Structure formats: C-alpha cells, structure tokens
Amino acid sequence: MHLDNNTNSEGQKREYCSNGASRGGAKIIKTFSSRNTTQNLGNNRFNNTSNIGAYENNPLIKSGRVSLDKTYNSRTNSKFNNMIPTTYETRDISIVFEEDRQNAKHYDMLEETDDDIIVTGTNCDTPICFKTWEDMELDPRLMENIKKSGYIKPRRIQAFSFPLITAGYDIKGQAETGSGKTAAFLLPIIDKMLKLKFVSMRRTPYALVITPTRELALQIHEQAKKFCLNTPYECAKLYGQLEKSSLNRELDGGCDILIGTPGKLKDFTKNLQINFSKLAFVVIDEADRLLEFNFANDVNEIINSPLCTPISKRQNLLFFATITKELERYSMDWMRKEVATIKNKRENEVNNKIHHNIINVQGLSKNKLVVDLLIDEQKQAEESDLSLRKTLVFVERKKVCNILALMLMNYGIKSASLNGDRLQKDREKAINEFRSGQITVLVATDVAARGIDIFDLDHVIVVDLPKDDFMTYVHRVGRTGRLKKGTATTFYNPETDYDFKDNLIEMLQNLGQDVPDFLQQ
Structure with missing residues (x-):
C-alpha cells in the first residue's frame, strides 16, 4: 500500500x-x-x-x-x-453478438472466479450440473446463437439452474453481479418454447419478465432478441415514457417473451391490452430492487390478476442480488411451494x-x-x-x-x-x-x-x-x-x-x- x-x-x-x-501490471502512484x-x-x-x-x-x-x-x-x-x-441509435443484434465474442477471451478464467453455488430445496441429494452446452441438449437454433455469442461453457449459475428449470421447479436464484443470471433464465425458457413448438398468438406472451428499471428491461430485451434469432419467436419491451402508439406497435410486432417494468405492465393488464392466460413462465428479476422501489403491490396486481395463468399452473423464477426478510415474505406469495434455491456460497459479498x-x-x-x-x-x-x-x-x-x-x-x-x-x-x-x-x-x-x-x-x-x-x-x-x-x-x-x-x-x-x-x- x-x-x-x-x-x-x-x-x-x-x-x-x-x-x-x-493497466499493464505496473504499480502507479497517482498524485493529483x-x-x-x-x-x-x-x-x-x-x-x-x-x-x-x-x-x-x-x-x-x-x-x-x-x-x-x-x-x-x-x-x-x-x-x-x-x-x-447524447446520440441515439437502436443497437443492432450483430453489435451485441460482437461484444459477446470480444468478451469470450475472458471465459477461461471464469472457472476460478465464479463463486461456488449451493442448491437447496430439491429432492435430489446431488444437484445436477450441466458443465457443457452439449449436456443441455439444446435446440440446434438456440445452440447456434450461443456459439455466435462466443460462450465457451455455461457459467455456474447457468449450469445449475438449467436442469432445475427444465425439470419444472420454481427457482429462487441469488448470484453475484455479472454472474450470467440473465442467460440462466432465458435459455431454458426459449429452449422449452422451441421443443414444445409453442404457437405464437397476438399479444399473448409465453414468458413475462418483470424488472425494476427501464435500462434493465432494455438490456434483457437485447439478450432475449439475441437468443431468439432465427427462431419463430419475438420479444417485446414495455416501459414508461414511450408513446402509447409505440408501445402498441411493440406488442403487435410479437411478444412471446415480454419484458417490462411494473407500472406500465400493470396499466396494460388493467386495460385488458395483454392476454396473460397462456403464461408458462413469470420471471421477477432484481426482485430485491423492486421491493426497494415499492413495486410490490404492482407486481401483485400483475401476477395475481384473474386474467393471468394461476401461480400453481406456471413456473415462477425469482432472481435477486440480496436476500432480505421482506423478499422472503413476498416470495411465498409469488411462487409455488415446491421451490429450489440457488445461491452463492459467499452470499452478499463484493x-x-x-x-x-x-x-x-x-x-x-x-x-x-x-x-x-x-x-x-x-x-x-x-x-x-x-x-x-x-x-x-x-x-x-x-x-x-x-x-x-x-x-x-x-x-x-x-x-x-x-x-x-x-x-x-x-x-x-x-x-x-x-x-x-x-x-x-x-x-x-x-x-x-x-x-x-x-x-x-x-x-x-x-x-x-x-x-x-x-x-x-x-x-x-x-x-x-x-x-x-x-x-x-x-x-x-x-x-x-x-x-x-x-x-x-x-x-x-x-x-x-x-x-x-x-x-x-
């Protein structure tokens, strides 16, 4: 020092x-x-x-x-x-793929830096872990998009969550920042859609992802579009400060996977502008942050709507960075009783x-x-x-x-x-x-x-x-x-x-x- x-x-x-x-490994002493x-x-x-x-x-x-x-x-x-x-450009998916490929050079070190995972709440003593993409037996179209992204092998949270989600469990997933949890829920959802040959219907999502901020909704939307490339499925985003006509065009363009913030999702749900009767998955991402922003009531109105697939008839995936008593309490209302929990061995650490x-x-x-x-x-x-x-x-x-x-x-x-x-x-x-x-x-x-x-x-x-x-x-x-x-x-x-x-x-x-x-x- x-x-x-x-x-x-x-x-x-x-x-x-x-x-x-x-940078470069040399020790630099800065003076201002x-x-x-x-x-x-x-x-x-x-x-x-x-x-x-x-x-x-x-x-x-x-x-x-x-x-x-x-x-x-x-x-x-x-x-x-x-x-x-400021400048404004809609990012082409090719740019997202290129960023991923440039990041691929760092994947070799992830085995050492990714935190160990603890799985509880399942009936098996030894949780299944898919260490390679081939272990997952993914649809070839999804596998091609993973290869285009330069992903060498699954991150640890992906390796443990994929078999649990495909087996039908509800998931509570806690992971450190940057651990790959977005792909951990998107990949099994898209793979299941492809294998079941889900038929798209107007304004009728198969999966709903709820996020606390518009920026996070946009980011997840980018990733979902990337993984859905060259498949029959479309992704849509729904959040505030956009004209209603723009949001309607977004939904009408296809919303097999719908990503949105609570306020706007609640408005469209109350006005019967989205059909949630076919929902197979509800993902609540950054759930701890949603509670900090006082969105709990909005989330309740959306996922417990009488027009929405009942909690017992769908899979519910809850992802968060920090587990709190308040979040534990709400998770009991948002999920089925059969829940698998995935978390870092070093919980809530830097x-x-x-x-x-x-x-x-x-x-x-x-x-x-x-x-x-x-x-x-x-x-x-x-x-x-x-x-x-x-x-x-x-x-x-x-x-x-x-x-x-x-x-x-x-x-x-x-x-x-x-x-x-x-x-x-x-x-x-x-x-x-x-x-x-x-x-x-x-x-x-x-x-x-x-x-x-x-x-x-x-x-x-x-x-x-x-x-x-x-x-x-x-x-x-x-x-x-x-x-x-x-x-x-x-x-x-x-x-x-x-x-x-x-x-x-x-x-x-x-x-x-x-x-x-x-x-x-």
Whole structure:
C-alpha cells in the first residue's frame, strides 16, 4: 500500500491509497495536481451562466463531434441551459453478438472466479450440473446463437439452474453481479418454447419478465432478441415514457417473451391490452430492487390478476442480488411451494475481481477531484497512445450528476449523465454512447447501479457513498469486474461516511487488499 499526502492550492490535504497495479501490471502512484480547474467549477459556484459560456467555448462542441440535448430542470419544470451530449441509435443484434465474442477471451478464467453455488430445496441429494452446452441438449437454433455469442461453457449459475428449470421447479436464484443470471433464465425458457413448438398468438406472451428499471428491461430485451434469432419467436419491451402508439406497435410486432417494468405492465393488464392466460413462465428479476422501489403491490396486481395463468399452473423464477426478510415474505406469495434455491456460497459479498482504491476526501471538492483524477489519467493514457479507460461515476444527486458531466466535457473528456430526471430517450442515448465508446465517462445516479452490463467497463468511481446501505455500494462497484478484472475508486469522508468504515475495512480484508491507514484511525 502506498499513502500519498498532497496539499492543494487551498492548503487542503489529500490522501490517496493505491492498493496495486494499473493497466499493464505496473504499480502507479497517482498524485493529483493542485490545478485550479476554474473558478466556476466548485461545488457551490457552478451556475447556468457559466455552463453556457463553457459550452460555447468548448472546442469539442464547436467541432461538431458531439450532439447536445437540453436537460430537464425539476425545480422549474422547464428546460434550461445545461447541455448534455447524447446520440441515439437502436443497437443492432450483430453489435451485441460482437461484444459477446470480444468478451469470450475472458471465459477461461471464469472457472476460478465464479463463486461456488449451493442448491437447496430439491429432492435430489446431488444437484445436477450441466458443465457443457452439449449436456443441455439444446435446440440446434438456440445452440447456434450461443456459439455466435462466443460462450465457451455455461457459467455456474447457468449450469445449475438449467436442469432445475427444465425439470419444472420454481427457482429462487441469488448470484453475484455479472454472474450470467440473465442467460440462466432465458435459455431454458426459449429452449422449452422451441421443443414444445409453442404457437405464437397476438399479444399473448409465453414468458413475462418483470424488472425494476427501464435500462434493465432494455438490456434483457437485447439478450432475449439475441437468443431468439432465427427462431419463430419475438420479444417485446414495455416501459414508461414511450408513446402509447409505440408501445402498441411493440406488442403487435410479437411478444412471446415480454419484458417490462411494473407500472406500465400493470396499466396494460388493467386495460385488458395483454392476454396473460397462456403464461408458462413469470420471471421477477432484481426482485430485491423492486421491493426497494415499492413495486410490490404492482407486481401483485400483475401476477395475481384473474386474467393471468394461476401461480400453481406456471413456473415462477425469482432472481435477486440480496436476500432480505421482506423478499422472503413476498416470495411465498409469488411462487409455488415446491421451490429450489440457488445461491452463492459467499452470499452478499463484493465481486472478487475488483481492485479497490479508497481516497480520503475530507475537506475537498469531490467534483473537482473527479475532474483532476480523470484529466491526469487521460494524460497518462495519451502519453502511451491509449484512450482513457471506460469509467462509470456514481453520485447521489441528479443535479450534481448533470453538473459533473458538464465539467468533464469542458475539459475535453467525452461524458454524459444518466439519472431519473432525464427523458427516457436521452437515458437510452447515454447508455448506447457509453457502450459504443463514443463517450468514455458516464456520470450516473443509482438508476444505473443494478443489472446494467457495459462491455469493457474498466473503472467505477463512487463519489458519494450511499446512506446506511452497503449493498447499494456493492451493486455500484459491481458494474466493473464482470468478466475480467476491474478497478473501483471510492471517495471516503470520515465526517459523513464513518458508518461505512467497518464495512470497507471488512471488504478489503476479505479480498486480501491493503487497508489504508486513514480507515483504521
């Protein structure tokens, strides 16, 4: 461990703990320069006038290399002059396949890094585990799509869940972030549809997937479309902030697998616009997050609707990152009595592929520190003819999210913001730009903290620790280290984050990483 103390232009002390290697395996000790980023860019001095001026003089914007969209101001219920870079493209499935193939090079190490699985609640003493795709005897069309994705072998949760789902069990599945749980439920569902020769009917899904966020719905929809390629089946997505005509076209285009958020699904169910009488599967994904967002009543209305296949006549699959007493209670109402439980041996722990850096930010401007850190890193990358690594920055407040993205753009770092105040189309644009590499930094609130899979995400910066909720932190840093090793940089202020100290110390010790001195004081 290296502890580096610096003093900035205002006489404030900075402590930075670097626990290990950067790219290329060399140990890098970072020091933050005391540059004055701008008088207008402090946390309390950034105003609309300076935003406009910064953007008018930004060479990136003058060059036409970014497009701009106004951001919604929740205080005035109007558009104001904060500009956030966005572009919008519907991702072609070929892009998703290509991302998967590029990820395939990391699959050899998954046998070591995937957590051990514990299976309970079945009648067999030794759970069946399919270690190869051939063991699953998949439909050839589905097998072809798996090969096109470059998937060498099943992840552990896939290997254990597939035989249980095909045997007809209800499933409660708990797995670490990035473990492959989306494919764990999609593959057996699609395989069963193909083998039963399910006949599609208008607005009559065979499987319903309920998710807490639009971003996660979009991601699962992409994966479902990928696996359904060259089959008779279509996938549809249903969520808010889209015109009703667009949603109707989506459903009429085919919804054998329907993925949606609770509010919009409830509306369409109440208005008799979807026929759930043929449902064979209900998947509740990120179920713990659904409860945090107070969606339990909406879920109840959907899956217990008299027009929906009864719980006893269908399979119910519940997936989550964190098990709670509340979730256990609701699961009794959402599932049959015969339930198999699949969970990590190391329950609710941080991904072991993540290397952690903790920074003491007491008395510092956190926004300015993010800018300094990324400017320094970009300069180091350029000196080696490299690009700034893809970085996801988490902040607590929506306004700070937009401001920080603007600050980074003003210093030539291609960035965008993602938060609940942004229009859905703009949220989709930001994610697509980040995925494609058109921007290298995405500044986000917790709307992006769960389930979102960003190809080749190397670095997560947690600017604001969540209040009294360590598992939210786990989900934030879990955006990196999904298939390969990643880095998480965490800002820690002993005055406001003291309650997190013991959790951070325990996390670092469990991962075998050095604990900085300022955490042990």
